[in-house]
Amino acid sequence: MRNVVGAVCINCGAEYEAGDRTYSCTKCGGVMEIIYDYRYIKSQLTREKLLSRKEYSLWRYLELLPVEEGSKLSPLRVGWSPLYRVEKLGELLGLQNLYVKDDGLNPTASLKDRASAVAVVRAAHAGMSTVACASTGNAASSLAGNAAAMGLKSVIFVPERAPKGKVTQLMIFGAQVISVKGNYEDTFRLSAQAIEKWGWYNRNAAINPYLSEGKKTVSLEIAEQLGFKAPDYVAVSVGDGCTIAGVWKGFKDLYALGFIDRLPKLISVQAAGCCPVNRAFTEGKPIVWMEENTLADSIAVGVPRNGEKALRAIRESQGLVVNVSDEEILEAMRLLGASSGIFGEPAGVTGTAGLKKLAEQGRIPGDAVVVSLVTGNGLKDAASAQSATGEPLGIPPDMDLLTAAIAGLSATRIDGIGVP
Amino acid sequence: MRNVVGAVCINCGAEYEAGDRTYSCTKCGGVMEIIYDYRYIKSQLTREKLLSRKEYSLWRYLELLPVEEGSKLSPLRVGWSPLYRVEKLGELLGLQNLYVKDDGLNPTASLKDRASAVAVVRAAHAGMSTVACASTGNAASSLAGNAAAMGLKSVIFVPERAPKGKVTQLMIFGAQVISVKGNYEDTFRLSAQAIEKWGWYNRNAAINPYLSEGKKTVSLEIAEQLGFKAPDYVAVSVGDGCTIAGVWKGFKDLYALGFIDRLPKLISVQAAGCCPVNRAFTEGKPIVWMEENTLADSIAVGVPRNGEKALRAIRESQGLVVNVSDEEILEAMRLLGASSGIFGEPAGVTGTAGLKKLAEQGRIPGDAVVVSLVTGNGLKDAASAQSATGEPLGIPPDMDLLTAAIAGLSATRIDGIGVP
Numbered sequence: 001m002r003n004v005v006g007a008v009c010i011n012c013g014a015e016y017e018a019g020d021r022t023y024s025c026t027k028c029g030g031v032m033e034i035i036y037d038y039r040y041i042k043s044q045l046t047r048e049k050l051l052s053r054k055e056y057s058l059w060r061y062l063e064l065l066p067v068e069e070g071s072k073l074s075p076l077r078v079g080w081s082p083l084y085r086v087e088k089l090g091e092l093l094g095l096q097n098l099y100v101k102d103d104g105l106n107p108t109a110s111l112k113d114r115a116s117a118v119a120v121v122r123a124a125h126a127g128m129s130t131v132a133c134a135s136t137g138n139a140a141s142s143l144a145g146n147a148a149a150m151g152l153k154s155v156i157f158v159p160e161r162a163p164k165g166k167v168t169q170l171m172i173f174g175a176q177v178i179s180v181k182g183n184y185e186d187t188f189r190l191s192a193q194a195i196e197k198w199g200w201y202n203r204n205a206a207i208n209p210y211l212s213e214g215k216k217t218v219s220l221e222i223a224e225q226l227g228f229k230a231p232d233y234v235a236v237s238v239g240d241g242c243t244i245a246g247v248w249k250g251f252k253d254l255y256a257l258g259f260i261d262r263l264p265k266l267i268s269v270q271a272a273g274c275c276p277v278n279r280a281f282t283e284g285k286p287i288v289w290m291e292e293n294t295l296a297d298s299i300a301v302g303v304p305r306n307g308e309k310a311l312r313a314i315r316e317s318q319g320l321v322v323n324v325s326d327e328e329i330l331e332a333m334r335l336l337g338a339s340s341g342i343f344g345e346p347a348g349v350t351g352t353a354g355l356k357k358l359a360e361q362g363r364i365p366g367d368a369v370v371v372s373l374v375t376g377n378g379l380k381d382a383a384s385a386q387s388a389t390g391e392p393l394g395i396p397p398d399m400d401l402l403t404a405a406i407a408g409l410s411a412t413r414i415d416g417i418g419v420p
Numbered sequence: 421m422r423n424v425v426g427a428v429c430i431n432c433g434a435e436y437e438a439g440d441r442t443y444s445c446t447k448c449g450g451v452m453e454i455i456y457d458y459r460y461i462k463s464q465l466t467r468e469k470l471l472s473r474k475e476y477s478l479w480r481y482l483e484l485l486p487v488e489e490g491s492k493l494s495p496l497r498v499g500w501s502p503l504y505r506v507e508k509l510g511e512l513l514g515l516q517n518l519y520v521k522d523d524g525l526n527p528t529a530s531l532k533d534r535a536s537a538v539a540v541v542r543a544a545h546a547g548m549s550t551v552a553c554a555s556t557g558n559a560a561s562s563l564a565g566n567a568a569a570m571g572l573k574s575v576i577f578v579p580e581r582a583p584k585g586k587v588t589q590l591m592i593f594g595a596q597v598i599s600v601k602g603n604y605e606d607t608f609r610l611s612a613q614a615i616e617k618w619g620w621y622n623r624n625a626a627i628n629p630y631l632s633e634g635k636k637t638v639s640l641e642i643a644e645q646l647g648f649k650a651p652d653y654v655a656v657s658v659g660d661g662c663t664i665a666g667v668w669k670g671f672k673d674l675y676a677l678g679f680i681d682r683l684p685k686l687i688s689v690q691a692a693g694c695c696p697v698n699r700a701f702t703e704g705k706p707i708v709w710m711e712e713n714t715l716a717d718s719i720a721v722g723v724p725r726n727g728e729k730a731l732r733a734i735r736e737s738q739g740l741v742v743n744v745s746d747e748e749i750l751e752a753m754r755l756l757g758a759s760s761g762i763f764g765e766p767a768g769v770t771g772t773a774g775l776k777k778l779a780e781q782g783r784i785p786g787d788a789v790v791v792s793l794v795t796g797n798g799l800k801d802a803a804s805a806q807s808a809t810g811e812p813l814g815i816p817p818d819m820d821l822l823t824a825a826i827a828g829l830s831a832t833r834i835d836g837i838g839v840p
Contacts (some may be wrong), residue, residue, distance in 0.1 A: 056476060073503060076761050077525070082497040088571060105497070105525060107761065109799060138750065149761030153507060160814065165585075165802035168810055172798060172805055174758030176829065177812035178822065186817035192817050198826075338594030341496050341527065341569030346527065356570055377541060378592060379799035382585035392587055392597035394580065397606035399613050408617075 002039050004066050007209055010309060018066065023207045027343055031309055032209040033249075034055050034066050036403055038256045045122055047259055050342040056080040058114055058217040064120060064253055071125040076107040078117040079217050080412065083225040083371070089339040091361045097369040099231070101222055102342055106376030108140035108145040108169065110298075110348070111218060111243060111375040116203065118214035119143065120150040123201035129153055133203035134184070134191035136168035138298050143203050144173035155200060159184050159266040163297060163381045183292060185303050211247035214305050219250025222259050222371055229258045232368040233320075235267040237279050237350035239299030241310030248313035249371070263369075266319035268310065269354025271296050271326065276303070277310050278321040287311070290376070294382050295326045298347030298376055321365065324353040330350070330388040331357060333378065346384045348376035357390045424486050427452040429731060438486065443627045447764070450630040453669075456488050458676045465757055467648055467679055476500040478534055478637040480839075484673055485538060485637070486630050491545040496527040496569045498537040503645040503791070508809055511758040513779040517789040519651070520772070521642055522702050522762055524797030526563055528565040528589065530558035530768070531638060531663060531795040536623065538634035539563065540570040544620035548571055553623035554611035555584035558718050563623050564593035574619060577611035579604050583717060583801045585630050597684055603712060605723050629723065632666035639670025643680050650680045652788040653740075655687040657770035657795055658697050659719030661730030664688055667721060668733035668792070684791075686739035688730065689774025691716045691746065696723070697730050698741040707731070715746045716802050718767030718796055740783065745775040750808040753798065763798035763805075771795070 004018040011030025025032055039322035053060055058079030081103045089231070092097035103111035106278055106342045116139070119418075123131050131147050133139055134157040154175040158167060158289055159182060178194075180187040182224040189205065195202045236244045244266060254260045269420050270278045273293030280287040286308040290301035302313055304310065314321060324332075330345045335340045342353070352372045358364050378385050393409070395401055424438040431450025437455070445452055465483045473480055476501030487493075501523045503604075510518035523531035536559065543551050551561065553565050553699070554577040555560055567574040570690055574595040578587060579602060591597055600607040609666070615622045622628050643650055650671055654665045662747050665684060674680045690698045693713030700707040707727040711721035724730065734741060744752075749766050752773035756762045772792045778784050 007779045027626075077502040077504075082527075084495060084497075084569075102527075105527065107460040107502075107522075107525065108763070108799075145757075145761040145763070147761075148758055149504075158812070163797060164570050164806065168801065168805045168809055169763055171809035171812060172753060172757035172763050173761055175755075178825075180817050181814060182817040189820065190817045194822060196822075198818070230729045263814060333592060334594075335566075337592035338568055340567040341567075341593060342588055343528070343565070343592050362531045377799065379528075379585060379589065379797065380587050382802065385586065389588055389591035392591060392599040393603060394599045397600050397602040399610065399617070401768070402610060402614060403617075405598075406614075 001066060001068055003036055003063055005035040005037050007034050010312065022208070023202055025149065031306060034209055035214055036064070036253065042257055050224060054344065057216065059118060061217055061220045064220065067118065067121055068125050071121050074117045074120050074146050074150050076113070076146055077107065077116065078106055078113040080221060083106050084335050084340065084342070085224060086340045089335065092339060093356055094366050095359055095364065096367050099371045100340060100374055101371055102374050103218060104344055104348055104374055109143060109217035109377035109380055111215065112138045112142040114148040114217050115139070115211035115214040116142040118210055119203040119208065120146045120152055122210055123152060124150055124407065126201070128199045128201045130155060131203050132156070132191060132195050132221065134188040134199040137162045137380070139203065141166055141169040141173065143176035144170035148173045151262065157187045159187045161297060162363055163383065165380050165382060184301055185411070188305070201375050210247060212242050212309070215243055215246025216250030216253065218373065219247050220254060223251065223254050223365045227262050228259055230262055230264045231371045232264060233267055233370045234264050235269055235351035235355040235363060235370065235372045237299050237347050238268045238270050238298070239301040240311055241277055241302065241304045241306030245306055245313050245377065248317060263317060266314050266317040266352070267354060267358065268314050268321045269320060269348060269351045270272065270323050271299060273321040273326065274300050275300060275323045277307050278323055280307065280310055281314055281321045290350060296329055296346035296350050297381070298345065321360050322354040324350060324357055328353045328357065333385065333388045336374070342374060343378035344374040345376040345381045348374045352377060421488055423483055423488060424471055425455040425457050427454050427630045430732065434787050438455045441516045443622055443629070443743060444727050446804055451726060454629055456484070456635055456673065459733045462677055466827070470644065478537060478634065481637055482787070486495055486633050487538065487541055488545050491541050494537045494540050494570050496533070496537065496566055498526055500641060501525050501669040503642060504760065504762070507778030510756065512759060513776055514786050515707060515779055515784065515790050516787050519791045520756070520760060520762055521638065521791055522794050524764055524768055528562045529561055529797035529800055531635065531653060532558045532562040533566065533630035534637050535559070535564040535634040538568040538630055539621065539623040539628065540572055542565045542630055543572060544570055544679065546621070548621045549828045550620045551623050552611060552615050552620040554608040555801070557582045559623065561586055561590040561593065564590035564595035577607050579607045581717060583803065585800055587800060604721055629697065632662050632669060632729070635663055635666025636673065638793065639667050640674060643671065648679055650682055651685045651689055652684060653784060653790045654684050655771040655775040655792045656791065657716070657719050657767050658688045658690050658730055659721040659724065659767065661697055661724045663734050663795065665706030665726055665729035668737060668763060683737060686734050686737040687771070687774060687778065688734050688739060689771045691744050691770060692743040693746065694720050694722060695713065697727050700727070700741055701731055701734055701741045716749055716766035716770050717801070719770060720767065740775040740778060742777055744770060744777055748773045748777065752806045753805065762794060764794040764796050765796040765801045766797035766804045768798065769795045776840045
């Protein structure tokens with residue numbers, strides 16, 4: 001990889017050459033970060049060159065990705081998700097320049113496809129036939145889907161709490177699923193042991209530093225979709241910490257290349273019932289384990305493996321942190337759907353919930369350019385969505401009964417959408 | 421609309437000027453079709469012009485759509501779904517040039533977004549504030565989502581059988597949902613009466629001829645994605661008949677413009693438990709009501725409102741019809757997932773199931789260029805998917821137990837994906 005210099009441990013600073021199986025620092029066990037040769041990349045890539053490309057997927061940004069030259073790229077169309085300007089939602093929140101990036105429209109319906117696409121390409125290029133990970137669901141299904149499309153086998157460890165819809169999805173993709181009777185931490189530990197024992201390609205995001213490189217493409221797209229401008233704020237839901245770290249890396253890359261002239265502030269949003277990263281940020285202390293008490297299962301991570309990277313990203317960006325209740329998450333789900341036609345899963349809309357809270361507290365200037373990242377599709381977790389909506393109006397096929405029912409409804413309103 | 425001449429009744433041939441509220445023939449009640457001025461369109465649009473466009477949604481084909489000049493276009497990114505070349509699946513089916521068009525990646529996760537996008541644009545341009553339809557689910561959620569994004573209200577009639585996930589999705593979009601205690605026919609009739617009574621914009625696909633115009637964009641994309649070539653066959657699941665009619669219209673438009681030099685044969689696939697269109701085609705008789713006995717709820721339509729248009733499309737294309745069992749549908753779901761990383765709902769993969777059956781019967785030449793249309797996302801109907809997959813392997817977080825379980829599994833295989 002001519003574009004990659006190597007990797008550096010974010011903890012002790014030890015340096016490594018770019019290699020396939022160097023997942024974490026052999027000196028201190030720390031998480032690693034990939035270092036690029038920006039001078040070389042600059043010689044290969046310009047904004048104009050990007051604009052002329054017809055490849056609308058994350059492979060659009062190949063020069064900025066840790067993929068060996070000549071690798072067979074994964075076939076699913078990952079990335080280039082829409083960035084919507086959501087005027088009505090912006091009005092409701094008092095934000096005049098609000099955008100939503102809907103990453104729920106990825107092939108397996110979450111942002112994690114970006115990491116998995118890089119994982120399966122690297123695994124296949126390294127000649128490995130099996131990929132594995134532990135996940136609360138989205139990393140799992142994205143790995144299973146991308147592996148299937150790439151012709152690889154997958155072994156997925158999920159905690160037994162994972163929603164059925166998510167587990168079903170990955171079984172449809174032909175994955176060997178191990179449902180671990182325990183929490184995410186138990187699941188992660190078992191997966192790590194199994195991966196070690198059987199020598200599978202490790203897609204555990206915090207351990208494999210190449211994966212946040214896939215995730216960073218969401219920022220490359222945001223900047224390009226805004227005409228190579230960084231927004232003022234980007235709101236991100238935070239669980240393991242890998243996504244917000246990837247978001248930050250993407251903007252830093254573009255800044256290093258001179259493609260954008262400033263960096264955004266990151267908004268780290270966690271569920272109040274599981275917010276170890278935000279707590280550590282607020283208290284200025286190390287990250288300490290927390291219980292996993294939230295319905296936003298994709299970010300219910302008591303021991304965030306990428307917590308340090310996440311903290312560093314929030315601090316470097318001079319960002320903000322905010323925690324939201326499950327009720328605020330469900331409210332954000334209704335709000336995004338009814339105002340903008342966007343259906344996110346609980347963890348997917350947590351960023352929007354946090355943004356709403358900060359906006360109401362007057363902590364975001366009304367004229368700031370703000371992007372809220374929706375990280376997963378609401379169809380993945382119909383049960384949670386149902387608790388947000390209640391039941392439809394049931395009625396026999398009779399116009400008189402319908403007329404009476406409609407008359408009764410007219411007085412009320414549903415989510416601000418009035419009955420005609 | 422300079423590009424539209426008017427509409428013609430496909431039953432009695434009566435002609436109408438292009439107007440907003442002319443939904444069906446006032447002379448005989450027949451279904452209508454929109455007629456274009458191809459000479460004018462040719463003067464406005466070339467293949468080269470299309471290729472230079474950066475708009476990657478159905479609005480890419482604005483010159484071929486019945487949208488008034490100056491209309492505000494709907495903001496959700498509908499269309500330009502990926503066309504995957506699926507080599508592994510092709511090998512399994514003995515088809516060397518097999519493609520899958522994954523329309524489950526639309527904003528509300530089905531092909532029906534294409535019709536709903538046109539509907540909300542036309543409704544808004546006509547100054548209407550409420551749109552309505554009856555639907556087994558996908559037309560409903562697509563209308564609700566697109567209406568929300570467009571700032572319109574929506575009223576949706578669903579039969580009580582509709583899967584919970586689908587109903588939830590449209591309630592998230594702020595729709596007023598009426599769950600009708602009856603079948604699709606009861607639901608449709610009640611919606612028609614209510615739409616008449618309250619004067620809502622009618623998105624019932626068979627009644628509103630503008631909607632199959634939205635659906636036809638899937639064919640415009642297929643042809644463009646294949647380099648302005650028509651495939652030899654296109655396999656489509658058929659319920660109401662509107663989709664296959666739209667698919668045919670798209671290819672005919674391109675042929676009339678000279679953008680493609682031949683037309684494909686259509687493959688109409690229905691569930692064996694509800695196949696009134698295919699039965700009429702095979703027997704050469706009129707369409708007669710059938711029971712709705714299939715888990716593929718999106719195509720469980722006993723009285724296909726667009727049946728005549730569908731029959732005409734199959735006949736004109738010199739196409740094929742085939743019926744598949746629910747078990748064959750679930751098998752196609754597993755096959756698409758495990759071989760290609762594509763997760764379709766039952767009705768979404770019915771086309772693939774039919775294609776498999778025809779290929780096994782030797783009725784499709786191995787070297788034909790074949791496109792299988794996946795019309796909806798599997799996440800919409802997790803319950804059906806679960807019946808296709810079974811349960812994952814549950815295990816406590818213990819390596820010895822895992823090792824024993826993995827050893828036990830090695831003898832078996834899951835959907836052809838071996839345990840490593």
